[in-house]
Amino acid sequence: MAAALAGPAVPARAADPLDNDPSFYAAAGAFANGQYEVAIERLANLLSRYPRNARLQMMLADAYEHAGRPSVARKLYQAALTGGLDKRSADIAAEAVTRLARQAAPPAAGSEPAGEDLYALTPQQTVRMSVVYDQEAQRKTEHFEITTWNPMLSDVLAKRAEAIMEQVRRTVLGGQLYPHRIELVVYSDRNAFLAASQSPHWSGGSFTFRLNADGSARRLIQLYQVDDEHRFRGQLLSRELPHELAHVMLREYFGEQPCPLWLDEGLACSAEVDHGQALAGRMVELLDAEKQLPLADMIDQINPRVEQGNRSFYVQATSLTRFLRSLLTDAQMKELLEQLKEGQKPSVALGRLLMLDNQPGWQVQMERQWFAWARKGQESSDGRPEDSP
Ligand SMILES: [Zn+2]
Numbered sequence: 001m002a003a004a005l006a007g008p009a010v011p012a013r014a015a016d017p018l019d020n021d022p023s024f025y026a027a028a029g030a031f032a033n034g035q036y037e038v039a040i041e042r043l044a045n046l047l048s049r050y051p052r053n054a055r056l057q058m059m060l061a062d063a064y065e066h067a068g069r070p071s072v073a074r075k076l077y078q079a080a081l082t083g084g085l086d087k088r089s090a091d092i093a094a095e096a097v098t099r100l101a102r103q104a105a106p107p108a109a110g111s112e113p114a115g116e117d118l119y120a121l122t123p124q125q126t127v128r129m130s131v132v133y134d135q136e137a138q139r140k141t142e143h144f145e146i147t148t149w150n151p152m153l154s155d156v157l158a159k160r161a162e163a164i165m166e167q168v169r170r171t172v173l174g175g176q177l178y179p180h181r182i183e184l185v186v187y188s189d190r191n192a193f194l195a196a197s198q199s200p201h202w203s204g205g206s207f208t209f210r211l212n213a214d215g216s217a218r219r220l221i222q223l224y225q226v227d228d229e230h231r232f233r234g235q236l237l238s239r240e241l242p243h244e245l246a247h248v249m250l251r252e253y254f255g256e257q258p259c260p261l262w263l264d265e266g267l268a269c270s271a272e273v274d275h276g277q278a279l280a281g282r283m284v285e286l287l288d289a290e291k292q293l294p295l296a297d298m299i300d301q302i303n304p305r306v307e308q309g310n311r312s313f314y315v316q317a318t319s320l321t322r323f324l325r326s327l328l329t330d331a332q333m334k335e336l337l338e339q340l341k342e343g344q345k346p347s348v349a350l351g352r353l354l355m356l357d358n359q360p361g362w363q364v365q366m367e368r369q370w371f372a373w374a375r376k377g378q379e380s381s382d383g384r385p386e387d388s389p
Helices: 022-032 036-049 054-066 070-081 087-103 115-119 123-128 151-173 190-197 235-254 261-271 275-281 283-288 311-327 330-341 346-353 362-375
Strands: 137-140 144-148 182-189 206-211 217-226
Touching: 022 036, 022 054, 036 054, 054 070, 054 087, 070 087, 115 151, 115 235, 123 151, 137 151, 144 151, 151 182, 151 235, 151 261, 182 190, 182 235, 190 217, 206 235, 217 235, 235 261, 235 330, 261 275, 261 311, 275 283, 275 311, 283 311, 283 362, 311 330, 311 362, 330 346, 346 362
Parallel strands: 144 182, 182 217
Antiparallel strands: 137 144, 206 217
C-alpha cells in the first residue's frame, strides 16, 4: 500500500511479510468470494509458514467461523490474543472469544464418555458395529469427513474422533494448532482395506498426505472394521486411529523436511492407548537377546530401510522416543521438533538442547542411561504382551 503523503500522521504498521506474499491475496480473494473452505486451506498453509502471524490467525479464525467451525475459530482467536495485536484487533479477538465460548454447547447429559472411556465400547455396540451394510454412512465433524459402512460406527467416530485428535495433538505436537480436515474411511474388512490403500498385508491402517498443485492438500486415513472372524476391531479406535493421526500431523508439521523415522514411528506408537508403553517395555527382550541397535547407529538415520513389519524397529523407536520424552520438558520437545524441521541433525539438536554437546562421548553415556531406563521398566510398564504395531 502507498504511504499517505498528506493528512494526519498515522503510525506506520510494522512490516508484515504477508503484504508481499501473493498467496495471501489469493486467500483473501477466496474469503471475499465466500469460498471459506478454499480460504481456510490457503490461510492454513500460510500459517504454517508464518506461525506467529496474528493477522493471519485472525483471518483464519474468521474464515472458520463463517464455515461453521466455531471451536477452531475460538482457539485461533485465543492464539492471536497472545501475539502482537494492536488495540482494535485485540478487542475484536477478545469479543470473538467470549461470543464463541457462549455459543459452545454445554455437554449434553448422557453424551458419549470422555477421557479413558473414550475407547470403551459396550458389548452391544461391539456386536452392532460388526455388521457391514451395503450403504455408506457419512458424517462430518470439525476435523473429519467420516465414511464407514455401519451407521453406528460412523456415529461413534463422529462423537469421539475429535477428542482422540485432541489427545494426539497434545502428546505429539505439544498442543500446536491443527486447523485441517481429514478424510477418515473405515473399510469393511482387511481385503477391502488392502485393495483401497495398497498397504502391506500386515498393516492395520494407513495415511496419505498429498499436496495438490493449487496448494490445497489431501489428508486421508484408511482403517478397517472387522477382523477375519467378522468381529468388530475395537483397536481401530484405541490404536490405529491415534497412530495414523500422529503420522498425518507430523507429516504436515515437517512439510518438505523428513521426520526421522524412529521419531515418527516412536511418536505414533506412543500415541496408541496402552500399546505404546507395552511396546516400549519389550525393549528389555531386545537387550537380553543383544539385538538392539546402538544409539549412534539409530539417531541420525533419517530414513533407514526397515523390513516390512520389523517389530524390533518399532520397539526400539518407541523406547527411545519415550526415553527422550522423559528427559525433555514440553518446551524442549517442541524445540527439538522445530530444529529437526529446519534440517538439523538429530544428534546435534539433542546435544545442544541437553547442553551435552561439549562433553565428549555423551552419546555413549546417554545410551547407557537409556538402556538402564528401559531395564528399570520405564514409568510403570504393565508388561502386557501385545502383537505387532
Ligand atoms: Zn506407523
